[in-house]
Amino acid sequence: MAWPESGAVRVLYTEAQIREKVSELGRRITCDYDGKPLVLVGILNGSAPFLCDLMRRIELPIEYSFISVSSYGRDTTSSGVVRVHSELRHDVRDKHVLVVEDIVDTGLSLERSYLLPNLLERGATTVKICALMDKPCRRRAKITPDYIGFTIGDEFVVGYGLDADGRYRNLPFVGVCGRSGRENDGQK
Numbered sequence: 001m002a003w004p005e006s007g008a009v010r011v012l013y014t015e016a017q018i019r020e021k022v023s024e025l026g027r028r029i030t031c032d033y034d035g036k037p038l039v040l041v042g043i044l045n046g047s048a049p050f051l052c053d054l055m056r057r058i059e060l061p062i063e064y065s066f067i068s069v070s071s072y073g074r075d076t077t078s079s080g081v082v083r084v085h086s087e088l089r090h091d092v093r094d095k096h097v098l099v100v101e102d103i104v105d106t107g108l109s110l111e112r113s114y115l116l117p118n119l120l121e122r123g124a125t126t127v128k129i130c131a132l133m134d135k136p137c138r139r140r141a142k143i144t145p146d147y148i149g150f151t152i153g154d155e156f157v158v159g160y161g162l163d164a165d166g167r168y169r170n171l172p173f174v175g176v177c178g179r180s181g182r183e184n185d186g187q188k
């Protein structure tokens with residue numbers, strides 16, 4: 001295979017494993033939100049593939065929207081500088097909101113964007129978090145996803161929306177980036 005480069009990425013979860021996990025999450029969400037107005041809110045860029053697959057596994061009349069949040073790289077990760085690039089324009093009043101993340105690592109993106117309290121202030125009935133991957137060993141904020149696909153260790157993962165310096169987002173699987181030292185840099 002020419003892409004990714006040989007040895008650059010070790011497969012952690014195959015396309016089939018991700019598909020199965022997304023279906024399982026979709027079934028749980030379908031059951032939990034039956035009869036309730038549900039809005040999925042994805043955090044760009046990483047959550048796009050996950051949200052697009054997940055919403056098609058939820059057998060309910062849902063709505064979805066995206067916001068853009070990012071935190072800065074290696075030098076500023078420790079300070080947790082988070083920027084909200086685009087606000088949510090969706091009306092969430094009297095609706096249940098499920099924030100969809102590809103990964104919750106330190107939790108600072110969610111905490112410092114004030115997204116969760118902001119959604120409640122906008123009148124959301126409930127706000128919960130669905131993360132494809134959870135990396136609790138690196139948590140620095142009081143954030144706990146309500147739905148978790150995979151719990152992972154301190155590994156720098158790429159693919160299925162996750163990048164390493166902008167690369168690998170379009171891999172159909174999740175892998176561990178093989179570049180030395182990336183494992184301890186966090187998902188930035």
Ligand code: PRP
Pocket residue numbers: 043044045046047069070071072101102103104105106107108109110162163186187188
């Ligand atoms: C990544 C990822 C999550 C966040 C998780 O986004 O998509 O949103 O980091 O990390 P945290 O829990 O430590 O805050 P990033 O800011 O790299 O932007 P991206 O989605 O555009 O890649």
